[in-house]
Amino acid sequence: MPQPLTALIPRLREVCGDDGVITEQHRRRTYESDGLTYHASTPGVVVLPTSTEQVAAVVRLCAESGVPYVPRGAGTGLSAGALPHSEGVLIVTSRMRRIIEIDVDNERAVVQPGVANLEVTRAAAPHGYYYAPDPSSQQVCSVGGNIAENSGGAHCLKYGFTVNHVTGLEIVTPQGDVVRLGGKAADAPGYDLLGAFVGSEGTLGIATEITVRLLRAPQKVRTLLAAFETMDAGGSAVSSIISAGVLPAAVEMMDALSIEAAEAAVACDYPPGAGAVLIVELDGPAADVDAQFDRATRMCRDAGAFEVRTADDAGERARIWKGRKSAFAAVGRISPAYIVQDGVVPRTALPEVLSRIAELSAASGIRVANVFHAGDGNLHPLVLFDDSEPGASERAAEVSGKILDLCIEHGGSITGEHGVGVDKACQMPEMFSPDDLETMDLFRSAFDPGGIANPEKLLPTPRLCGERPGVRKGVHPLVAEGAAEQF
Amino acid sequence: MPQPLTALIPRLREVCGDDGVITEQHRRRTYESDGLTYHASTPGVVVLPTSTEQVAAVVRLCAESGVPYVPRGAGTGLSAGALPHSEGVLIVTSRMRRIIEIDVDNERAVVQPGVANLEVTRAAAPHGYYYAPDPSSQQVCSVGGNIAENSGGAHCLKYGFTVNHVTGLEIVTPQGDVVRLGGKAADAPGYDLLGAFVGSEGTLGIATEITVRLLRAPQKVRTLLAAFETMDAGGSAVSSIISAGVLPAAVEMMDALSIEAAEAAVACDYPPGAGAVLIVELDGPAADVDAQFDRATRMCRDAGAFEVRTADDAGERARIWKGRKSAFAAVGRISPAYIVQDGVVPRTALPEVLSRIAELSAASGIRVANVFHAGDGNLHPLVLFDDSEPGASERAAEVSGKILDLCIEHGGSITGEHGVGVDKACQMPEMFSPDDLETMDLFRSAFDPGGIANPEKLLPTPRLCGERPGVRKGVHPLVAEGAAEQF
Numbered sequence A, B: 001m002p003q004p005l006t007a008l009i010p011r012l013r014e015v016c017g018d019d020g021v022i023t024e025q026h027r028r029r030t031y032e033s034d035g036l037t038y039h040a041s042t043p044g045v046v047v048l049p050t051s052t053e054q055v056a057a058v059v060r061l062c063a064e065s066g067v068p069y070v071p072r073g074a075g076t077g078l079s080a081g082a083l084p085h086s087e088g089v090l091i092v093t094s095r096m097r098r099i100i101e102i103d104v105d106n107e108r109a110v111v112q113p114g115v116a117n118l119e120v121t122r123a124a125a126p127h128g129y130y131y132a133p134d135p136s137s138q139q140v141c142s143v144g145g146n147i148a149e150n151s152g153g154a155h156c157l158k159y160g161f162t163v164n165h166v167t168g169l170e171i172v173t174p175q176g177d178v179v180r181l182g183g184k185a186a187d188a189p190g191y192d193l194l195g196a197f198v199g200s201e202g203t204l205g206i207a208t209e210i211t212v213r214l215l216r217a218p219q220k221v222r223t224l225l226a227a228f229e230t231m232d233a234g235g236s237a238v239s240s241i242i243s244a245g246v247l248p249a250a251v252e253m254m255d256a257l258s259i260e261a262a263e264a265a266v267a268c269d270y271p272p273g274a275g276a277v278l279i280v281e282l283d284g285p286a287a288d289v290d291a292q293f294d295r296a297t298r299m300c301r302d303a304g305a306f307e308v309r310t311a312d313d314a315g316e317r318a319r320i321w322k323g324r325k326s327a328f329a330a331v332g333r334i335s336p337a338y339i340v341q342d343g344v345v346p347r348t349a350l351p352e353v354l355s356r357i358a359e360l361s362a363a364s365g366i367r368v369a370n371v372f373h374a375g376d377g378n379l380h381p382l383v384l385f386d387d388s389e390p391g392a393s394e395r396a397a398e399v400s401g402k403i404l405d406l407c408i409e410h411g412g413s414i415t416g417e418h419g420v421g422v423d424k425a426c427q428m429p430e431m432f433s434p435d436d437l438e439t440m441d442l443f444r445s446a447f448d449p450g451g452i453a454n455p456e457k458l459l460p461t462p463r464l465c466g467e468r469p470g471v472r473k474g475v476h477p478l479v480a481e482g483a484a485e486q487f
Helices: A002-017 A025-031 A052-065 A117-127 A142-147 A193-197 A232-241 A256-266 A286-302 A316-335 A347-366 A394-407 A425-431 A434-447 A479-487 B004-015 B025-031 B053-063 B117-128 B143-149 B193-197 B231-243 B256-266 B286-304 B314-325 B326-333 B348-366 B392-409 B426-431 B434-447 B477-486
Strands: A045-047 A069-074 A089-092 A099-103 A108-111 A165-171 A178-182 A206-213 A221-226 A250-255 A278-283 A305-310 A336-342 A368-373 A379-387 B045-047 B069-073 B090-094 B097-105 B106-109 B166-172 B178-182 B206-213 B220-228 B250-255 B275-282 B307-313 B337-340 B367-374 B379-387
Touching: A002 A052, A002 A089, A002 B348, A025 A045, A025 A165, A045 A193, A052 A069, A052 A089, A052 A165, A052 A206, A052 B106, A052 B307, A099 A117, A099 B143, A108 A117, A108 A165, A117 A286, A117 B106, A165 A193, A165 B477, A178 A193, A178 B286, A178 B434, A193 B434, A221 A232, A221 A286, A232 A250, A232 A278, A232 A286, A232 A347, A250 A316, A250 B348, A250 B434, A256 A316, A256 A394, A278 A286, A278 A316, A286 A305, A305 A316, A316 A368, A316 A379, A336 A394, A336 B307, A347 A368, A347 A394, A368 B106, A379 A394, A394 A425, A425 A434, A434 B178, A434 B434, B004 B045, B004 B053, B004 B090, B004 B220, B025 B090, B053 B069, B053 B090, B053 B166, B069 B143, B069 B178, B090 B193, B097 B117, B097 B286, B106 B117, B106 B166, B117 B143, B143 B206, B143 B367, B166 B193, B178 B193, B220 B231, B220 B314, B231 B250, B231 B275, B231 B348, B250 B256, B256 B326, B256 B367, B256 B379, B275 B286, B275 B314, B286 B307, B314 B326, B326 B337, B326 B367, B326 B379, B337 B392, B348 B367, B348 B392, B392 B426, B426 B434
Parallel strands: A045 A089, A069 A089, B045 B090, B069 B090
Antiparallel strands: A099 A108, A108 A206, A165 A178, A165 A206, A221 A278, A221 A305, A250 A278, A250 A368, A336 A379, A368 A379, B097 B106, B106 B206, B166 B178, B166 B206, B220 B275, B220 B307, B250 B275, B250 B367, B337 B379, B367 B379
């Protein structure tokens, strides 16, 4: 263990108590990765604070001694955003799981960062409310982690991402200051640092208290599952629905390979022989949902659906969603290993990009299962490979990378909802110009001049990505120059 | 004219052409204030660039010579955010008014910053779309100015502020770099600087190309006007409507004094004897609008409305809105001078705050007319006074300031949609802690280390506000320290 860290441990114990500091190697290893397990690193020390004051004191100790720290929620992230630093402190929020307030009058919930996403809805439900962002991992993932990654979910087509639902934060900055951004109101004067903080992947500080918008539970929810012979037919149904001005709560699509996987894993009993399955969910006032649901059903049939099933109660809905919700895990049934990719294309480019992915797959012999949020063009290709076969993982990684290139080429993005983390930091220069990245770096340095907050995440660094244009080299010279001119 | 500015003028002419640079004193005076005319200052020089390249070249010249600049759109702002600097360059975007693209497939418009807000809707309307943010000044105010101030409007209860409708920006930073934030997609990796830029009041740079979301024109719009004997009765109708889960596109309220003013100015023919008038507008799918409209009407009657008028076509709607839309200007008919205030309180605190405002008015003898976005607690009290009466303007300013204190006391905010500008910079420390303001200042300095972009706006400075805690003193010492440690 490096010297600065060893010296820190007794002081961390003073702050978090003996049971709030983990130093034994076998216990530290529990935290070696997040959901993206192919990046792993054992943290130098793990702390489990229980309050804002403890978080601030830990961060101040790190800042004083120049020790890096990494924040971690439930560890379900998929971009290695919570990959620990081997010479740093891992700050885990799992003991901060108090729901502080359900403010029904102002339609807000105030929670600690370790609260699980679904717990917010559970606490709001008796009042007729719910919390909208619903990542697949919502039973376990933490609200603090959702803030870090600006998490989405199946319903962000209609309801937006986490950033659209957070109205206030208490944060601990990388200098250990406790700062408030926003509040319960919809807007506040000054810079909207709240929006910039959400999705900043732990590089600007740690959210220690979170105020989110609660939405009224919709009067009615209806879901349909339509089976098509081809992906093109399914895609054309999506186009008709969206361009007719119907705004579903969710529009999800799965291809034959992912249907096969889901069938093998959970026997979801989707229509046999389907080349594509489309799930469309509508919610809102009953009169409107019924009218739009009939239109959406008709448009699916017109686009060639050979079977349409509809669900009107929670049990039937759960049966329709079962295959989709299990799709990622299910792929394990048909492949020893796989990469979950996350990219975005403008919705109008979907058919073209899907056929290019099929070409890539055919040319490389690497199977790709497509599961995606069709309504907003957020793809989750699952790149399948056998890790016991020499060279297979490299070929899979290559196909996975080329899929992102396709997204960028078509005016899309390298991540829709999983974040950049360590995993995609080196691809940021493919999407942003050196000026763009310099501007982001100036911003990061303003919060974290010492570079201790989740270093090497989000922005490319020479150590990770080699020397190339747009790769950050520490605090941007303009900050230094500007400061030097004034002092 | 100070020396650095004189030296700059020939170079500005090289960039913008002779007719793009205004130096004559009488022509410069045209720009001496924005819509908040009691702050005025003649700009050192005015430039009228026509392209991103010209804006970037002008800003680079300013940065090189340390000359401050102020950006200006249509000059309709209400917080003196575009107040010129007497020794600086005023960069006016009025010649950048091209609608670059209406992208119907992706539901986006791309425009230059000088385009008037309503022009976006006009260009989108033939395709069945519109641009949602609708400040009262929408016929003339510029989209660039809307970005700077994060403008709202009567419909932001349902549709949100400008920030919720901007998905991409090309900006010129205070160093003269051209940077892209976001794009046509709903989300992008990296820091959401887009959100922080919107509402930054020109302190982080100038938006030179703007991509906004277009919304489908609603299938149906219905509007009702309900007259009540008292503000309390009107307020209780608002509470019933919102807490029943009806989400109107707009909920506006006017008190007796503002109704009197509107009547005098535009003969809007609102129900005689009303102590409060409530306007509720619903839009969306026809079936839903009809159902909700009947509920809203019933709730107004239950709360004591003695007259309810309804409008189903554009002509009838315009008649209902006429009084409300003219209210600010109309106050000129009943008072020689007035201050338009802009504050926010949680909706649940509205009745209490309104009665405290009435007490303030009674105690001071200063009349206050209340016009407000009742649905989201955004108050626009009009503080009336006679500027020929000695001491009256000071007394009015005092009442106006106390109204903001009331807003802060009740957990609200010092501005809802007009921004901070020069006008409220000194009140920021009443709402934010020194740590909060320091964090904002670090952020500002990251973009603008030289402090040349719209200086003395948004954050308090010693020159404006005197020496007190939370007042910025130039680049924050942490930037300098952090930089010094690393270089």
